[in-house]
Amino acid sequence: AQSVTQLGSHVSVSEGALVLLRCNYSSSVPPYLFWYVQYPNQGLQLLLKYTSAATLVKGINGFEAEFKKSETSFHLTKPSAHMSDAAEYFCAVNPSGAGSYQLTFGKGTKLSVIP
Amino acid sequence: GAGVSQSPRYKVAKRGQDVALRCDPISGHVSLFWYQQALGQGPEFLTYFQNEAQLDKSGLPSDRFFAERPEGSVSTLKIQRTQQEDSAVYLCASSLVRLSAGGVYNEQFFGPGTRLTVL
Numbered sequence: 001a002q003s004v005t006q007l008g009s010h011v012s013v014s015e016g017a018l019v020l021l022r023c024n025y026s027s028s029v030p031p032y033l034f035w036y037v038q039y040p041n042q043g044l045q046l047l048l049k050y051t052s053a054a055t056l057v058k059g060i061n062g063f064e065a066e067f068k069k070s071e072t073s074f075h076l077t078k079p080s081a082h083m084s085d086a087a088e089y090f091c092a093v094n095p096s097g098a099g100s101y102q103l104t105f106g107k108g109t110k111l112s113v114i115p
Numbered sequence: 116g117a118g119v120s121q122s123p124r125y126k127v128a129k130r131g132q133d134v135a136l137r138c139d140p141i142s143g144h145v146s147l148f149w150y151q152q153a154l155g156q157g158p159e160f161l162t163y164f165q166n167e168a169q170l171d172k173s174g175l176p177s178d179r180f181f182a183e184r185p186e187g188s189v190s191t192l193k194i195q196r197t198q199q200e201d202s203a204v205y206l207c208a209s210s211l212v213r214l215s216a217g218g219v220y221n222e223q224f225f226g227p228g229t230r231l232t233v234l
Contacts, residue, residue, distance in 0.1 A: 004157075032220045043119070043206060043225035044158070051220055090157050094220060101146065101210070101221045102171070105157030 002027040002093045006106035014114045019063075019078040021109045023091030026072060033074040034092040034103070035065055044090065050074060052096065061085070086113045117141070119226035121207050127232045128197045136192045136229045140209030146221060147190050149182055150206040152228070158206055164190060197233045204228040 007022040025031055032051050036044040048059025055067040061084075065076045074091060091106045120139040128134050140147050146165055150158035151174075160174040166187035175182070179198075184190040194201055208223040 009155075036225075041227070041230075043227040044208075045225070046222070049220075049222070092157075096220065101148075101163060102160050103148075103150075103158075103221075103223060105159070107155070107157045 002031065002095055002104050004091050004093050004104055004106035006089075006091055006109050008109055009107065010110045010112065012112040012114055013081045015083055016080050019076070019081045019085065019111065021076040021089050021091075021111065023065075023074045023076065023106060024072050025074060025091070025093045027093055027095055029095045032094040032096055033065075033067060034094070035059065035063070035074075035076050036090045036092060036105075038088045038090065038108075040087075047076070047089075081111075081113045083113050083115065086111055119207055119209050119224055121205075121226040121229050123229060124227060125230050125232075127234065129234055130197060130199060132197050132233075133193065133195045134197055134231065136194075136205050136231070138190045138192070138207030138209075138226060140188065140190070140207070141224055144209035144211060144224070145187075146210035146212070146223075147184060148208040148210065148223060149190070149192050150208065151176075152204040152206055154203070161192070161205075194231075197231075199233050202231055202233045204230050 005024045034049045035047040048057045050067045058064045088110045092103045122137045149161040152158040162182045163171040164184045179195045181193045206228045207226045210221040210223045
Protein backbone atom coordinates (compact mmCIF):
# COMPACT_ATOMS: atom_id res chain seq x y z
CA ALA A 1 0.00 0.00 0.00
CA GLN A 2 1.10 3.54 -0.61
CA SER A 3 0.15 6.93 0.73
CA VAL A 4 1.09 10.57 0.30
CA THR A 5 1.17 13.36 2.86
CA GLN A 6 1.35 16.97 1.79
CA LEU A 7 2.24 19.28 4.66
CA GLY A 8 0.28 22.50 4.55
CA SER A 9 -3.03 22.78 2.75
CA HIS A 10 -2.31 26.46 2.00
CA VAL A 11 1.01 28.14 1.31
CA SER A 12 1.45 31.85 0.60
CA VAL A 13 4.61 33.37 -0.84
CA SER A 14 5.53 36.76 -2.17
CA GLU A 15 6.19 37.19 -5.86
CA GLY A 16 9.87 36.48 -6.47
CA ALA A 17 10.27 34.42 -3.30
CA LEU A 18 11.21 30.76 -3.04
CA VAL A 19 8.39 28.24 -3.40
CA LEU A 20 8.64 25.07 -1.30
CA LEU A 21 5.79 22.56 -1.26
CA ARG A 22 6.33 19.49 0.87
CA CYS A 23 5.47 15.90 0.03
CA ASN A 24 6.24 12.74 1.98
CA TYR A 25 5.27 9.30 0.80
CA SER A 26 5.10 5.76 2.00
CA SER A 27 5.34 2.84 -0.34
CA SER A 28 6.04 -0.85 0.10
CA VAL A 29 8.03 -0.93 -3.13
CA PRO A 30 10.25 1.65 -4.83
CA PRO A 31 7.91 4.38 -5.97
CA TYR A 32 7.38 6.51 -8.96
CA LEU A 33 6.51 10.04 -7.85
CA PHE A 34 4.68 12.85 -9.60
CA TRP A 35 3.72 16.46 -9.06
CA TYR A 36 0.60 17.75 -10.78
CA VAL A 37 -0.78 21.30 -10.93
CA GLN A 38 -4.47 22.14 -11.12
CA TYR A 39 -5.72 25.58 -12.12
CA PRO A 40 -9.31 26.52 -11.25
CA ASN A 41 -11.88 24.54 -13.19
CA GLN A 42 -9.22 22.65 -15.08
CA GLY A 43 -7.83 19.14 -14.98
CA LEU A 44 -4.47 18.06 -13.68
CA GLN A 45 -1.32 18.94 -15.59
CA LEU A 46 1.89 16.99 -15.02
CA LEU A 47 4.69 19.22 -13.70
CA LEU A 48 7.39 16.61 -13.28
CA LYS A 49 8.01 12.97 -12.47
CA TYR A 50 10.59 10.78 -10.74
CA THR A 51 11.00 7.36 -12.35
CA SER A 52 14.17 5.94 -10.80
CA ALA A 53 16.66 7.88 -12.86
CA ALA A 54 18.18 11.13 -11.57
CA THR A 55 17.05 12.04 -8.07
CA LEU A 56 16.84 15.75 -8.95
CA VAL A 57 14.05 16.17 -11.44
CA LYS A 58 13.37 19.29 -13.48
CA GLY A 59 9.90 20.02 -14.73
CA ILE A 60 7.96 22.66 -16.56
CA ASN A 61 7.62 26.32 -15.55
CA GLY A 62 10.89 26.32 -13.61
CA PHE A 63 9.84 23.77 -10.99
CA GLU A 64 12.05 21.01 -9.72
CA ALA A 65 11.88 18.29 -7.08
CA GLU A 66 14.39 16.07 -5.34
CA PHE A 67 13.74 12.46 -4.42
CA LYS A 68 15.26 11.68 -1.01
CA LYS A 69 14.83 8.03 -0.17
CA SER A 70 16.21 8.38 3.36
CA GLU A 71 13.60 11.02 4.16
CA THR A 72 10.84 9.48 1.99
CA SER A 73 10.33 12.95 0.57
CA PHE A 74 9.77 14.53 -2.82
CA HIS A 75 9.48 18.26 -2.13
CA LEU A 76 8.68 20.68 -4.96
CA THR A 77 10.63 23.90 -5.30
CA LYS A 78 10.90 26.94 -7.53
CA PRO A 79 13.50 29.66 -6.91
CA SER A 80 11.27 32.62 -7.75
CA ALA A 81 7.48 32.61 -7.58
CA HIS A 82 5.44 34.16 -10.34
CA MET A 83 1.83 35.28 -10.10
CA SER A 84 0.89 32.63 -12.65
CA ASP A 85 2.06 29.90 -10.25
CA ALA A 86 -1.01 30.43 -8.07
CA ALA A 87 -2.83 27.11 -8.27
CA GLU A 88 -3.31 23.85 -6.39
CA TYR A 89 -0.50 21.32 -6.41
CA PHE A 90 -0.85 17.59 -5.90
CA CYS A 91 1.84 15.05 -5.15
CA ALA A 92 1.13 11.48 -6.27
CA VAL A 93 2.77 8.08 -5.90
CA ASN A 94 2.60 5.03 -8.13
CA PRO A 95 4.32 1.84 -7.02
CA SER A 96 6.90 0.55 -9.45
CA GLY A 97 6.77 -2.94 -10.84
CA ALA A 98 4.87 -4.77 -13.49
CA GLY A 99 1.15 -4.24 -13.42
CA SER A 100 1.18 -1.14 -11.25
CA TYR A 101 -0.98 1.66 -12.51
CA GLN A 102 -2.95 3.31 -9.73
CA LEU A 103 -1.98 6.82 -8.69
CA THR A 104 -2.46 7.72 -5.03
CA PHE A 105 -2.70 11.47 -4.47
CA GLY A 106 -2.10 13.73 -1.53
CA LYS A 107 -4.79 16.16 -0.45
CA GLY A 108 -3.17 19.04 -2.26
CA THR A 109 -1.53 22.33 -1.38
CA LYS A 110 -3.04 25.58 -2.56
CA LEU A 111 -0.35 28.08 -3.46
CA SER A 112 -1.11 31.79 -3.27
CA VAL A 113 1.35 34.34 -4.67
CA ILE A 114 1.23 37.80 -3.14
CA PRO A 115 2.21 40.71 -5.39
CA GLY B 116 -3.28 16.93 -30.92
CA ALA B 117 -6.44 16.71 -28.83
CA GLY B 118 -6.14 15.83 -25.18
CA VAL B 119 -8.60 13.97 -22.98
CA SER B 120 -12.05 15.47 -23.22
CA GLN B 121 -14.98 15.06 -20.86
CA SER B 122 -18.62 15.97 -21.12
CA PRO B 123 -20.61 17.55 -19.74
CA ARG B 124 -18.27 19.91 -17.90
CA TYR B 125 -20.96 20.66 -15.34
CA LYS B 126 -23.95 18.61 -14.29
CA VAL B 127 -26.60 19.42 -11.74
CA ALA B 128 -28.83 16.54 -10.74
CA LYS B 129 -31.67 16.16 -8.32
CA ARG B 130 -31.19 13.52 -5.67
CA GLY B 131 -32.33 10.18 -7.01
CA GLN B 132 -31.66 11.04 -10.64
CA ASP B 133 -29.36 8.92 -12.82
CA VAL B 134 -26.41 10.61 -14.54
CA ALA B 135 -23.93 9.58 -17.24
CA LEU B 136 -20.51 11.17 -17.61
CA ARG B 137 -18.49 10.73 -20.79
CA CYS B 138 -14.75 10.53 -21.35
CA ASP B 139 -12.95 10.65 -24.71
CA PRO B 140 -9.35 9.53 -24.15
CA ILE B 141 -6.36 10.44 -26.25
CA SER B 142 -6.40 8.38 -29.43
CA GLY B 143 -4.33 5.23 -29.08
CA HIS B 144 -4.17 5.25 -25.29
CA VAL B 145 -4.91 1.75 -24.10
CA SER B 146 -5.44 2.54 -20.44
CA LEU B 147 -8.24 4.68 -19.02
CA PHE B 148 -8.86 5.71 -15.44
CA TRP B 149 -11.68 7.40 -13.52
CA TYR B 150 -11.02 9.40 -10.35
CA GLN B 151 -13.34 11.19 -7.95
CA GLN B 152 -12.20 14.50 -6.45
CA ALA B 153 -14.28 15.75 -3.55
CA LEU B 154 -14.07 19.41 -2.59
CA GLY B 155 -10.76 20.21 -0.94
CA GLN B 156 -9.36 16.72 -1.51
CA GLY B 157 -7.02 15.02 -3.90
CA PRO B 158 -8.35 12.73 -6.62
CA GLU B 159 -9.23 9.21 -5.52
CA PHE B 160 -9.09 6.21 -7.82
CA LEU B 161 -12.39 4.71 -8.93
CA THR B 162 -11.73 2.28 -11.75
CA TYR B 163 -9.29 1.25 -14.49
CA PHE B 164 -9.74 -0.09 -18.02
CA GLN B 165 -7.25 -1.68 -20.33
CA ASN B 166 -8.87 -1.49 -23.74
CA GLU B 167 -12.47 -2.64 -23.14
CA ALA B 168 -11.64 -4.75 -20.09
CA GLN B 169 -12.36 -3.29 -16.68
CA LEU B 170 -9.41 -4.64 -14.71
CA ASP B 171 -9.99 -2.87 -11.43
CA LYS B 172 -13.17 -1.40 -10.00
CA SER B 173 -12.09 -1.52 -6.39
CA GLY B 174 -12.49 2.24 -5.90
CA LEU B 175 -16.15 2.46 -6.91
CA PRO B 176 -17.89 3.60 -3.71
CA SER B 177 -21.12 1.67 -4.16
CA ASP B 178 -23.05 -0.50 -6.58
CA ARG B 179 -24.77 2.67 -7.79
CA PHE B 180 -21.58 3.44 -9.72
CA PHE B 181 -20.98 1.68 -13.00
CA ALA B 182 -18.37 2.29 -15.71
CA GLU B 183 -18.02 0.88 -19.19
CA ARG B 184 -15.75 1.17 -22.22
CA PRO B 185 -17.39 -1.16 -24.73
CA GLU B 186 -15.15 -0.52 -27.73
CA GLY B 187 -11.96 0.26 -25.91
CA SER B 188 -12.13 3.99 -26.60
CA VAL B 189 -14.85 6.23 -25.15
CA SER B 190 -15.86 5.49 -21.58
CA THR B 191 -18.97 6.31 -19.62
CA LEU B 192 -19.30 6.55 -15.85
CA LYS B 193 -22.88 6.10 -14.75
CA ILE B 194 -24.22 6.93 -11.33
CA GLN B 195 -27.67 5.65 -10.46
CA ARG B 196 -29.99 7.21 -7.87
CA THR B 197 -27.55 10.04 -7.13
CA GLN B 198 -27.01 11.12 -3.54
CA GLN B 199 -25.66 14.39 -2.18
CA GLU B 200 -22.40 12.69 -1.20
CA ASP B 201 -21.80 11.95 -4.88
CA SER B 202 -21.19 15.67 -5.48
CA ALA B 203 -17.60 15.93 -6.70
CA VAL B 204 -15.45 16.48 -9.74
CA TYR B 205 -15.06 13.29 -11.77
CA LEU B 206 -11.75 13.13 -13.60
CA CYS B 207 -10.85 10.85 -16.45
CA ALA B 208 -7.27 10.07 -17.43
CA SER B 209 -5.75 8.06 -20.24
CA SER B 210 -2.33 6.61 -20.25
CA LEU B 211 0.69 5.56 -22.19
CA VAL B 212 2.96 2.93 -20.76
CA ARG B 213 6.47 4.31 -20.48
CA LEU B 214 9.80 2.62 -19.86
CA SER B 215 12.21 3.90 -17.24
CA ALA B 216 15.32 2.75 -15.44
CA GLY B 217 13.10 1.24 -12.77
CA GLY B 218 10.73 -0.56 -15.08
CA VAL B 219 7.47 0.60 -16.60
CA TYR B 220 5.05 3.24 -15.43
CA ASN B 221 1.83 4.83 -16.56
CA GLU B 222 2.03 8.46 -17.59
CA GLN B 223 -1.52 9.63 -17.09
CA PHE B 224 -3.03 12.55 -18.96
CA PHE B 225 -6.07 14.09 -17.34
CA GLY B 226 -9.20 15.62 -18.76
CA PRO B 227 -10.79 18.81 -17.38
CA GLY B 228 -13.30 16.87 -15.30
CA THR B 229 -17.05 16.93 -14.86
CA ARG B 230 -18.29 18.81 -11.82
CA LEU B 231 -21.37 17.00 -10.51
CA THR B 232 -23.63 18.76 -8.04
CA VAL B 233 -26.46 16.76 -6.51
CA LEU B 234 -29.20 18.84 -4.93
